[in-house]
Amino acid sequence: MAAVQVSEAEKVYILHGIRDDLRVDGRGCEDYRHMEIETDVVSNTDGSAKVTLGHTAVLVGIKAEIGKPRPMVPDEGYLEFFVDCSANATPEFEGRGGEELGTELSNTLYKVFNNKHSVDLKSLCISTGEHCWVLYVDVLLLQCDGNLYDAISVAIKAALFNTKVHISADDEGGKEIELSDDPYDCMRLNVENVPCIVTLCKVGHRHVVDATLQEKAVLCGEPDHLRHT
Amino acid sequence: MPTDTKRVRGPELSQNPGLFACKPAGVVHATHGPRADGRQRDQVDVRPVFVRCGLVSQAKGSAYIEAGNTKLMCCVYGPRETERKDETDMKCGRLTTDMRFAPFSCPERGSWIQGSQDKDFSLMLHESLQPALCLHKYPRSQIEVNVMVLENSGSVLAHAVTCASLALADAGIEMYDLVLGCSIRQDGASYVVDPSYVEENSCSSVSGENQGGLTVAFLPSLNQISGLQSDGEMAEETLTAGVRTCIEGCYKLYPVIQQALAKAVRRAAPPPSES
Numbered sequence: 001m002a003a004v005q006v007s008e009a010e011k012v013y014i015l016h017g018i019r020d021d022l023r024v025d026g027r028g029c030e031d032y033r034h035m036e037i038e039t040d041v042v043s044n045t046d047g048s049a050k051v052t053l054g055h056t057a058v059l060v061g062i063k064a065e066i067g068k069p070r071p072m073v074p075d076e077g078y079l080e081f082f083v084d085c086s087a088n089a090t091p092e093f094e095g096r097g098g099e100e101l102g103t104e105l106s107n108t109l110y111k112v113f114n115n116k117h118s119v120d121l122k123s124l125c126i127s128t129g130e131h132c133w134v135l136y137v138d139v140l141l142l143q144c145d146g147n148l149y150d151a152i153s154v155a156i157k158a159a160l161f162n163t164k165v166h167i168s169a170d171d172e173g174g175k176e177i178e179l180s181d182d183p184y185d186c187m188r189l190n191v192e193n194v195p196c197i198v199t200l201c202k203v204g205h206r207h208v209v210d211a212t213l214q215e216k217a218v219l220c221g222e223p224d225h226l227r228h229t
Numbered sequence: 230m231p232t233d234t235k236r237v238r239g240p241e242l243s244q245n246p247g248l249f250a251c252k253p254a255g256v257v258h259a260t261h262g263p264r265a266d267g268r269q270r271d272q273v274d275v276r277p278v279f280v281r282c283g284l285v286s287q288a289k290g291s292a293y294i295e296a297g298n299t300k301l302m303c304c305v306y307g308p309r310e311t312e313r314k315d316e317t318d319m320k321c322g323r324l325t326t327d328m329r330f331a332p333f334s335c336p337e338r339g340s341w342i343q344g345s346q347d348k349d350f351s352l353m354l355h356e357s358l359q360p361a362l363c364l365h366k367y368p369r370s371q372i373e374v375n376v377m378v379l380e381n382s383g384s385v386l387a388h389a390v391t392c393a394s395l396a397l398a399d400a401g402i403e404m405y406d407l408v409l410g411c412s413i414r415q416d417g418a419s420y421v422v423d424p425s426y427v428e429e430n431s432c433s434s435v436s437g438e439n440q441g442g443l444t445v446a447f448l449p450s451l452n453q454i455s456g457l458q459s460d461g462e463m464a465e466e467t468l469t470a471g472v473r474t475c476i477e478g479c480y481k482l483y484p485v486i487q488q489a490l491a492k493a494v495r496r497a498a499p500p501p502s503e504s
Contacts, residue, residue, distance in 0.1 A: 071244075103345055103348055103349075104348075104349075104352060106345065107345055107346075107348070107349040107352075110345075111460055114460060114461065115440070115441070115461050115462040116440070116462070117462060
């Protein structure tokens with residue numbers, strides 16, 4: 001993540017504050033920053049959401065396309081994740097700089113959604129073995145001020161809630177599919193069990209939730225990510 | 230997907246014949262039956278391990294580990310001057326890890342280009358090894374750890390961590406402690422320690438509550454966990470019990486690793502003869 005230079009005096013100040021459950025912006029150790037969620041922000045997508053968590057901003061767009069189901073699970077659709085750390089967030093992400101972070105985030109998302117209960121994949125099937133819906137979840141990092149995992153997971157949940165998948169009229173199970181003529185004839189996904197990620201940073205005996213970049217620069221250790229449904 | 234123009238690859242539409250094989254009727258993995266290789270369920274029954282250090286003469290340190298059919302080797306180069314000058318850290322050394330799968334290692338042929346799964350494993354290896362190394366003793370240098378998986382028969386990340394820390398010790402890099410890895414697979418109410426490939430990837434037809442895998446990287450003398458990776462869905466108590474089981478598995482492995490290291494040191498520098 002982008003580096004922030006913190007002086008020794010600032011480090012001591014932040015650490016002592018955390019020990020007394022008081023962070024630089026007045027929050028307690030277990031408080032989140034102000035979060036704003038907007039859905040349906042991009043009209044070209046089938047579902048989208050924008051989440052602003054303090055100074056971190058994340059935009060997620062979901063497009064549903066028809067594809068062939070995976071050979072091992074012919075009666076399920078699937079999700080594909082891609083995280084793009086754009087150069088808008090910090091100049092370090094220019095060119096291929098953000099690729100490593102993007103790959104790490106995508107891999108974590110694949111792992112987090114790799115279970116039967118998060119998204120009902122069977123509802124994404126059109127005809128077994130032939131066609132299924134593939135949801136391409138594209139995450140764009142607009143601004144980066146720490147706690148990317150949490151913001152991304154909330155944005156994905158909101159975008160999946162907003163996603164409208166067209167219902168196919170024909171269900172003969174053959175190679176041809178027909179989508180219904182009515183553009184408003186869609187199904188929505190059940191996002192009750194879509195996981196939300198909570199990131200904790202360990203400082204001494206305390207755990208800090210939603211660390212900003214400045215606090216991360218102080219803490220040398222890697223944060224722990226917990227998945228909570 | 231990046232295309233590789235340097236190698237002649239098979240047709241892109243080639244598929245594994247295993248996909249077309251008819252599965253026999255009773256192949257659903259019994260969750261309560263005995264394991265295929267005779268080990269016990271719900272017990273810390275790790276596969277017997279064969280380790281040897283010092284097999285690659287060119288590398289500073291190297292190790293080879295075999296657990297059941299899982300075979301991996303690791304080479305350590307360093308401490309060397311940092312290749313990229315702009316990333317030279319004045320205060321401490323850098324650790325670079327790279328984990329690759331040979332294309333023939335898994336039942337389905339993989340590609341030589343590093344997929345995202347390889348990068349993921351490399352990152353987890355880095356996370357697990359970094360706390361154990363005394364990097365502050367190697368300023369302005371870099372230490373490279375390369376793990377190559379020759380055969381993937383389950384529990385690859387755990388054995389890679391063990392192999393890498395052995396190779397680091399063989400190379401003489403100063404460490405706080407060895408890092409040992411152990412993994413379990415939770416299947417409903419029972420778990421299997423050190424799963425084989427088939428056990429790892431079998432999805433039981435009953436979509437039970439607890440289905441997932443857990444890999445733990447552990448420092449035995451310091452009693453600290455340096456890496457934890459979990460997959461799937463597990464209840465909180467199951468997860469904590471699983472972590473404790475993995476720690477037990479690591480303790481079982483510890484004496485074997487220590488013996489192998491002692492043997493390697495004795496081979497490299499035989500004790501002075503009595504006379």
